[in-house]
Amino acid sequence: MVTQDATPGTYDFLTDLLDDEQLALEESVREQFAADASPHEDHLPEVVVWPHTTAEVSAILEAAHEREIPVTPWSGGTGVEGNAIPTEGGIVLNTYEMESISVRPDDLQAVVGPGVVYDDLNEHLARYGLRFAPGISSGDAATIGGMIATNASGINAVGYGETRDHVLRLEVVLPDGRTIECGRDVIKTSAGYSLKDLFVGSEGTLGVVTGATLSLSGIPERKRAALVTFPTPQEASSAVSEIIRFGLEPGAMEFIDKQSVELVNDYRGEEVFPVEPLLIIELHGNNSGIDEDVEFVKEICEDNGANEWLSRSGEEMEDIWSARDDALSASRAYRENYQPAFIGDVVVPISKYPEIVEAVGRVADDVGVFTPMVGHAGDGNLHYLPIVDPDEEGAMERANEVNERVVETAIGMGGTATGEHGVGIGKRKFMSTEHAEAVDVMADIKEAIDPTGIMNPGKVLPDREG
Amino acid sequence: MVTQDATPGTYDFLTDLLDDEQLALEESVREQFAADASPHEDHLPEVVVWPHTTAEVSAILEAAHEREIPVTPWSGGTGVEGNAIPTEGGIVLNTYEMESISVRPDDLQAVVGPGVVYDDLNEHLARYGLRFAPGISSGDAATIGGMIATNASGINAVGYGETRDHVLRLEVVLPDGRTIECGRDVIKTSAGYSLKDLFVGSEGTLGVVTGATLSLSGIPERKRAALVTFPTPQEASSAVSEIIRFGLEPGAMEFIDKQSVELVNDYRGEEVFPVEPLLIIELHGNNSGIDEDVEFVKEICEDNGANEWLSRSGEEMEDIWSARDDALSASRAYRENYQPAFIGDVVVPISKYPEIVEAVGRVADDVGVFTPMVGHAGDGNLHYLPIVDPDEEGAMERANEVNERVVETAIGMGGTATGEHGVGIGKRKFMSTEHAEAVDVMADIKEAIDPTGIMNPGKVLPDREG
Numbered sequence: 009m010v011t012q013d014a015t016p017g018t019y020d021f022l023t024d025l026l027d028d029e030q031l032a033l034e035e036s037v038r039e040q041f042a043a044d045a046s047p048h049e050d051h052l053p054e055v056v057v058w059p060h061t062t063a064e065v066s067a068i069l070e071a072a073h074e075r076e077i078p079v080t081p082w083s084g085g086t087g088v089e090g091n092a093i094p095t096e097g098g099i100v101l102n103t104y105e106m107e108s109i110s111v112r113p114d115d116l117q118a119v120v121g122p123g124v125v126y127d128d129l130n131e132h133l134a135r136y137g138l139r140f141a142p143g144i145s146s147g148d149a150a151t152i153g154g155m156i157a158t159n160a161s162g163i164n165a166v167g168y169g170e171t172r173d174h175v176l177r178l179e180v181v182l183p184d185g186r187t188i189e190c191g192r193d194v195i196k197t198s199a200g201y202s203l204k205d206l207f208v209g210s211e212g213t214l215g216v217v218t219g220a221t222l223s224l225s226g227i228p229e230r231k232r233a234a235l236v237t238f239p240t241p242q243e244a245s246s247a248v249s250e251i252i253r254f255g256l257e258p259g260a261m262e263f264i265d266k267q268s269v270e271l272v273n274d275y276r277g278e279e280v281f282p283v284e285p286l287l288i289i290e291l292h293g294n295n296s297g298i299d300e301d302v303e304f305v306k307e308i309c310e311d312n313g314a315n316e317w318l319s320r321s322g323e324e325m326e327d328i329w330s331a332r333d334d335a336l337s338a339s340r341a342y343r344e345n346y347q348p349a350f351i352g353d354v355v356v357p358i359s360k361y362p363e364i365v366e367a368v369g370r371v372a373d374d375v376g377v378f379t380p381m382v383g384h385a386g387d388g389n390l391h392y393l394p395i396v397d398p399d400e401e402g403a404m405e406r407a408n409e410v411n412e413r414v415v416e417t418a419i420g421m422g423g424t425a426t427g428e429h430g431v432g433i434g435k436r437k438f439m440s441t442e443h444a445e446a447v448d449v450m451a452d453i454k455e456a457i458d459p460t461g462i463m464n465p466g467k468v469l470p471d472r473e474g
Numbered sequence: 475m476v477t478q479d480a481t482p483g484t485y486d487f488l489t490d491l492l493d494d495e496q497l498a499l500e501e502s503v504r505e506q507f508a509a510d511a512s513p514h515e516d517h518l519p520e521v522v523v524w525p526h527t528t529a530e531v532s533a534i535l536e537a538a539h540e541r542e543i544p545v546t547p548w549s550g551g552t553g554v555e556g557n558a559i560p561t562e563g564g565i566v567l568n569t570y571e572m573e574s575i576s577v578r579p580d581d582l583q584a585v586v587g588p589g590v591v592y593d594d595l596n597e598h599l600a601r602y603g604l605r606f607a608p609g610i611s612s613g614d615a616a617t618i619g620g621m622i623a624t625n626a627s628g629i630n631a632v633g634y635g636e637t638r639d640h641v642l643r644l645e646v647v648l649p650d651g652r653t654i655e656c657g658r659d660v661i662k663t664s665a666g667y668s669l670k671d672l673f674v675g676s677e678g679t680l681g682v683v684t685g686a687t688l689s690l691s692g693i694p695e696r697k698r699a700a701l702v703t704f705p706t707p708q709e710a711s712s713a714v715s716e717i718i719r720f721g722l723e724p725g726a727m728e729f730i731d732k733q734s735v736e737l738v739n740d741y742r743g744e745e746v747f748p749v750e751p752l753l754i755i756e757l758h759g760n761n762s763g764i765d766e767d768v769e770f771v772k773e774i775c776e777d778n779g780a781n782e783w784l785s786r787s788g789e790e791m792e793d794i795w796s797a798r799d800d801a802l803s804a805s806r807a808y809r810e811n812y813q814p815a816f817i818g819d820v821v822v823p824i825s826k827y828p829e830i831v832e833a834v835g836r837v838a839d840d841v842g843v844f845t846p847m848v849g850h851a852g853d854g855n856l857h858y859l860p861i862v863d864p865d866e867e868g869a870m871e872r873a874n875e876v877n878e879r880v881v882e883t884a885i886g887m888g889g890t891a892t893g894e895h896g897v898g899i900g901k902r903k904f905m906s907t908e909h910a911e912a913v914d915v916m917a918d919i920k921e922a923i924d925p926t927g928i929m930n931p932g933k934v935l936p937d938r939e940g
Contacts, residue, residue, distance in 0.1 A: 160664070298761075
């Protein structure tokens with residue numbers, strides 16, 4: 009951990025802006041905000057603040073801007089790319105306390121603070137029969153602010169879209185303290201540059217989101233689910249590609265390779281999953297047509313060589329999704345001293361899904377790193393976890409080699425280096441490969457909006473040359 | 475018409491970059507690019523160019539940038555807000571010739587040039603059972619480039635989203651001639667600032683879109699349609715609001731008020747529509763569940779006081795949609811010397827739809843302007859057409875008063891001044907009301923990307939103070 013302590017007096021200005029309990033200079037508190045869920049090096053902030061209102065966020069940023077003090081917004085701390093590590097010390101601006109929820113059921117909208125936890129929001133919305141739908145694994149801790157920051161999504165994005173698709177309006181405090189509204193409380197508009205889309209996915213490098221209007225989805229009245237096993241990962245991924253091509257719209261469609269199945273079963277001490285490459289398929293609907301869709305999906309799976317179609321009830325699915333969410337914990341428990349070097353997160357056009365699955369297997373074998381895979385297959389999104397003992401010589405280098413070769417392959421297919429985890433620190437090295445000269449335009453925008461560069465420094469954009 | 479002729483020699487540089495038939499200096503040709511479909515004053519460009527390739531667009535912009543010559547990109551010329559009128563003369567850059575279409579059916583994607591006409595694209599895609607779905611009235615002339623420029627949509631946006639939702643990747647030539655790629659050929663990504671969303675809806679003020687990857691939808695196997703009549707516009711719009719709230723997802727849901735019905739029937743010389751406020755409702759689906767949804771929608775309409783539910787076949791619907799598209803022509807044929815002063819295009823949160831419909835009626839009565847309404851009601855989008863004799867004293871002022879009062883009401887409800895037509899010249903005056911200080915951020919971005927201000931000057935952003 010890099011430690012960094014403030015010169016005495018540096019943060020006195022905060023005591024004029026906040027109550028005592030809204031800021032912490034003690035190392036024991038600051039330590040809790042030095043690391044996210046990634047393997048990137050911890051870095052201690054100099055101070056942590058908990059504003060309650062937009063006006064307080066504005067006052068903090070205005071003062072930090074004048075003093076050129078780095079500010080790193082903090083939401084759930086569940087990032088896996090170092091997105092919220094305060095790599096230059098300064099202020100960690102924690103949005104936990106901004107957790108208001110106001111539901112407008114007649115408009116299928118909710119106005120929420122950035123500190124609202126994903127699962128809490130959905131629990132609150134359930135009484136209205138509504139849901140904020142992207143579906144993320146770390147929903148018990150991840151906040152809406154963090155999801156907006158990284159344009160997060162997960163198992164339900166195939167049916168419902170990513171966070172961006174659900175953000176109608178944002179309240180944003182700019183780096184100099186000005187507060188703006190981006191977008192409107194409507195589902196379509198052509199009124200000028202879509203600033204809300206610029207702030208979604210900008211990972212706190214352009215300002216602090218202090219509120220959002222989200223569009224909501226109804227909770228589907230009917231669900232059908234199955235585990236479908238295949239002889240090989242290629243056959244499973246071919247089925248995925250074909251299901252999407254036929255215009256079927258699953259609510260979720262997860263791919264789990266045999267290595268991940270074994271990891272999870274070991275971790276849980278029970279055979280949650282049959283030991284084969286498999287798909288978890290969930291269909292959502294409000295009328296009886298859903299059963300025709302189930303038959304169609306089943307037929308496509310069979311045509312692609314499926315071994316078994318195991319129908320599952322809603323109750324059984326809760327356990328299955330919880331087991332799926334255990335994949336990361338299971339990979340951490342693989343062997344003593346071993347851990348995933350990172351979580352790969354590429355997306356490719358859906359027709360290339362079988363090829364990218366094959367490529368990960370081949371590259372991992374070639375480099376010699378145990379690399380289980382899981383993925384939100386219906387989106388073309390594949391996660392892979394090279395598991396290594398970081399203290400073993402060359403192990404991290406081999407894991408990185410896997411990543412570089414896979415990302416390069418994905419980008420070569422028209423794909424992306426990061427589907428839902430954001431860029432943070434870890435994916436900065438791929439930005440120029442993926443975006444080429446467009447990175448310069450991103451940097452120009454960053455400079456126009458945050459000329460002193462105080463907002464979440466060291467994230468998203470690669471260092472500028474020249 | 476404002477005429478403006480080039481100083482001899484000004485455009486000689488273009489002859490080095492293009493073949494003779496790719497540029498026109500003759501007034502008779504230039505006249506065709508002085509006006510769009512709006513009532514804004516015509517303005518003659520000094521030269522019109524037809525580049526065939528991205529490299530040619532790049533060379534033209536680089537040279538124009540050096541010489542600080544205004545460039546107005548031109549697509550279908552169907553804009554209704556003066557979006558493509560070359561208000562400062564200079565170059566009209568016509569993208570008609572960039573009309574390549576490459577379909578990737580397995581990925582549900584097409585890569586297209588900006589000059590492709592909407593209906594032509596869908597005719598081409600039909601052989602694959604696919605469709606680019608936003609659904610616009612002027613689809614026989616509007617191009618994909620223009621749709622991207624204004625984030626256009628229309629009758630099908632309620633079921634399929636606006637243009638933005640279908641744009642995965644853009645090739646853009648920046649004002650200084652650099653070419654960048656924004657976005658990737660995938661349906662989700664978290665890799666940095668979403669530049670493609672910045673360029674969608676920027677109306678050619680930030681660069682020229684020279685290519686796009688679009689995501690496609692399957693052509694639905696089943697459609698059900700009906701005309702539903704109501705005693706009052708309020709009851710019709712209450713039904714709309716409730717249908718959306720219950721999570722039903724119509725493929726189209728149009729509102730037509732009694733005045734528009736009468737206009738269209740007169741124009742067509744037949745009673746296409748029953749003479750009452752009505753909804754055109756279309757449901758799309760791929761399985762037999764669609765008939766349950768029809769029953770549900772019908773029940774909601776009845777609960778909201780519907781007079782009649784008139785089921786319509788697919789064949790009949792073609793005529794009905796064509797009649798709906800005649801609303802604008804019909805308003806132009808209302809009476810000799812009369813024309814719509816503009817096309818109102820507000821969007822409000824869906825629960826406010828009955829109120830905005832009521833507000834338009836009340837304001838129009840109050841001001842004393844005949845103002846028929848039609849609208850993509852399922853989106854909360856309402857069009858209203860104040861029809862006046864522009865030569866009558868005070869007529870245009872009265873029409874503008876209707877617009878200003880309605881837009882103000884819509885914005886007060888959390889809505890927007892323009893749902894699908896863009897800002898162009900006509901809606902600039904509402905930008906500060908709608909976006910407040912966010913307009914400054916838009917202007918900063920404009921300045922960062924187009925520092926010499928050559929791209930489509932006089933559009934979208936209000937003049938900057940100070």
